[in-house]
Amino acid sequence: MRLALFRVGTSLASRLKSIKLDVAKFGGAESDKLLRWLLQVSTAADAQRIPDDATRVTFAMSHLKGRAEDWAFSKRLTGRHCFPSFAVFETKVKAMFLPPNSVIARSIYLVCKQGKRSLQEFIQDLRFLANINDEESLPESLRVTVFMDGLNQGPVCSQLFCVYPDTFEEAVRIALSESFSSSSAHVLRGLLGHGCLHAHPGIGRPHMFQLRLPWLLFPRMSGISPCGVSRVYLTWFLPSEWST
Incomplete structure (x- = not known):
């Protein structure tokens, strides 16, 4: 029995092979490509089945060069635990190397309204603007408030103000669900009316x-x-x- 279980475990382990993906090195000068680089690093770490944060940070630092590499390793020299998690590493890299117009992007985020855009387009625009900023400048509660205030008046807006979710992603889930329900009811009323x-x-x-x-x-x-x-x-x- 144990031998059979061992063979099954060995077979599964052989199937779940890691995949090595090429990631370009980030030097700090091309700050407009920082978000794409962070996504590439995270995807490559997942493909190589790197589970713990410490190894992920080391993996990310191995794909730095130039000014960005000097900055990261100087931070490590001053404190070995300066990057306790990959999320902290991302936040500090964004704060250091994001383009100066991130302040402008935050201002645009705060006054963003749905207008003539669809709900899906409005959500994607808010996500893009949030990625340019760090979590400290756009806390979760602020993201929820901006999203709810920016929605057009209707069933989606009313439902969100009744529930008032705690996180942005929860608000998005409720909004999309309510939008689908309202659209379905509208179609059925149209069938009855015609x-x-x-x-x-x-x-x-x-x-x-x-x-x-x-x-x-x-x-x-x-x-x-x-x-x-x-x-x-x-x-x-x-x-x-x-x-x-």
Whole structure:
């Protein structure tokens, strides 16, 4: 039994091989490429299955050159634990080498509004502006507040102010979920209003409706086409004021 388990473990370990990715060295002069370099380092560390923060920091420092390398190792000389985690290393590198317009980016972030952009575009723009800044200049509570204040008035904004999430990513999840629910309800109301759904005679509550154009509501159902479906029935519970 032990031998079988050992063989299974050996087989799994042989399958989970690390992958070595090439990462360009960062010298500090090309500060506009810092965020891309940090992403490359993090991706390469994951591919090589580097789990602990200390090894990740060492791996990242091995891909520095020039002014950036001098800065990192001088920090290490003054205090061996100056980079206790990879997140701290990222924060300090950003504070040192991000372009000067990061202050401008923070100002833009604070007044960012959704406007005519879609919800997804607004979220991506906020994430991009947040990546240019460090966590200290844009704490989580501030990111949530800016996101909620910048949304257009509607169901998404109302739902967020009812819940008031603690983190930006939680706020994004709630906003996307509410947006999807509102869009689905809008589509169904449109079907009811344009006669795609009509009450089947002789049936009381819950109301049975005949769906004249089922492929509009279920476009990905296999085998459904305008020519191949004659009728589909959909059970729908209407509010009392709709049933009169």
